Amino acid sequence: MKSSRTGRFALGAAIIAVPLVPALLGPLAASAPGPRATSFTFGQGHWLGTDFVGRDVWQQVLHGGRPVVMTALAATALTYLVALPVGLLGALTHRRWLEELLMRPLDVLLAVPSLLLILLVASVFSPGPVGLALLVALVNVPDAARMVRAAAAEAAARPAVEALRMQGETWWGTAVGYVGRSMLRTLAADVGTRLTGVLYLVATAAFLGVGVAPDAADWAVMIDRNRTGLFVQPWAVVVPALLIVALTMGSNLLFDAALDDGRDRARTRGSRRRKTMTRTVRTRAGSDVRP
Incomplete structure (x- = not known):
């Protein structure tokens, strides 16, 4: 079982390293852009050919990962930075009006399709990468806050929480x-x-031109701008698409392996507890039958 978990961790780490390494270190390793060549061609020193305007695809891949990865990570962190306190306060407060005040406005945002809200805001303003991260976090907060509230409410209803409160434990503790x-x-x-x-959402918004320039070195923009030459020079579309897929697959594999590890530890603790209780019961039963 342990070797299986280690294998899943190793597989997830290997898959997620494929997009993370060029995304984080690619701009440091990329060379200065050379002269542009003919669009959608191979050879002439271009490992992955050229894109729709004759730029080297490999150099675009090295430069294009950091905006997607950093924006997605920042948006996820901002989502939980807001959702965690809101969900916890909504679940643990004894004031009904405060819970309604926190959760009902989020229901309004939850009813609006995420991509539609991003496009509506982008039609009025011109968000950059920071603005795009804020927008993506905004549309994810309602769902994340409700998930946190549900999980916290289930834990708060356990007898252990009431016992902690009776012992004088603070709300924060x-x-x-x-x-x-x-x-x-x-x-x-x-x-x-x-x-x-x-x-x-980040890739789709960039695909639609939200938060990035139309000719920016961005994996999602590369997919959009080079799709016309997919059957002539596929690497300009296939490579960034595979890197985005590897990022999502690798992250989920890592989280699944971590969850399996936690579940196995819980099972081990439960098994030890049951064995201890069984030995105690047998000891007591043996002492009761002695003359």
Whole structure:
């Protein structure tokens, strides 16, 4: 079982390293752009050919990953930075009006399709990478906050929380201590799927020209601008698309392996607890039958 978990961790790390390495270190390793060649051609020192305006595809791949990855990671972090306190406060407060005040405005945002809201805001303003990260975080906060609230409410309803309150435990200690630990596995599962959704939104928004320039070195923009030459020079589309897929697949594999590891530890603790109780019962039963 342990070797299986190690293998999943190794596989996830290997897959996610494929897009992360060029995304984070690519701009440092990329050389200065050379003269442009003919569009959608191979050879002449271009490993992956040229793009729709004759630029080297490999150099564009090295430069184009950081905007997508950093924007997605920033948007995911901002989402939970808002959703965690809102969801916890909504689940643990005893004031009904405060819970309604926190959750009902989020329901309004939840009813609007995410991509539609991003496009509506982008039609009025011209968001850059920072603005795009804020927009993607905004449309993800309602769903994440409701997930946090549901997980926290389930943990807060356990007898252990009431016992902590009777012992004089502070609200902060209860929320962060017991309830927070009880939510970790649920949050880990949600982070993996949410990061995938955030990557989808960031890539789709960039594909539609939101937050990036039309000719920017960006993996999503590369897919959009080079799709006309897909059957002539496919690497300009296939390589950035595969890198985005590898990023989502690798992140989910890592989170799945972490969840399996936590579940196995919980099972081990439960098995040890049951064995201890069984030995105690047998010892007591043996002492009762002695003359």
